[in-house]
Amino acid sequence: MSFEQLGLSPYIAKSISKLGFLKPFEIQEQTIPHILKGKDVMGIAKTGSGKTLCFVAPLLQKMQHASYEKSRAIKALILVPTRELAVQIEETFVGLQDALRREVKTQAVYGGTSINPQMKNLYGTEILIATPGRLLDLLDHNAFSMDQLEYLVIDEADKMFQLGFGEEMERILKVVPAKKQSILFSATLNEKVDEIKATLKINPIVVEVKKQDI
Ligand code: ADP
């Protein structure tokens, strides 16, 4: 199986191969085709199994064809539990953009650093990667809007609860528009993670990969 066989464009596939990825990992094989088709997906696989690419590659492929007017309305929100993860995901989004038709403006925001530069840079941002606390602060400042949100990704959903972000998540998910594609990833599946489906009122395709590729 190749990345192109999953429905990814030759351009994105080429950028992926430049990262040194020869073939898709199992979770990528099983989720990328659904995500490309616009389905709600919940993917469960161990840490290190390659979950980041599962949403980064399809989102870039879909978003590069859209011509959004420059505004404060983000199109994709990636919710993550930690600053480190936010930065790492931003790097993956940027790293895969070489061969795209246009730049898809991506920004990571997180706490522990001044909010002002993050606020200024939000104009024109299409993909926002955010930790829950900083996201809520930025929303309180009306720094961006979610009215035109098309994609919601929650990465490391289990860790969100382990770190005590359950309440923040709930506040965020309440104000996310109903009409969007929802994508959830987690290393483990538990009651809390499962509850997100009810909060979002979705019935996603659930993909659970038990074996490890590496
Ligand atoms: P997870 O989010 O499941 O913990 P990551 O997305 O962080 O996993 O990926 C784990 C590691 O595997 C990263 O170093 C990543 O660059 C690498 N990786 C991801 N997909 C592939 C692939 N198809 N082939 C080789 N390496 C990959």
Ligand code: MG
């Ligand atoms: Mg991950």
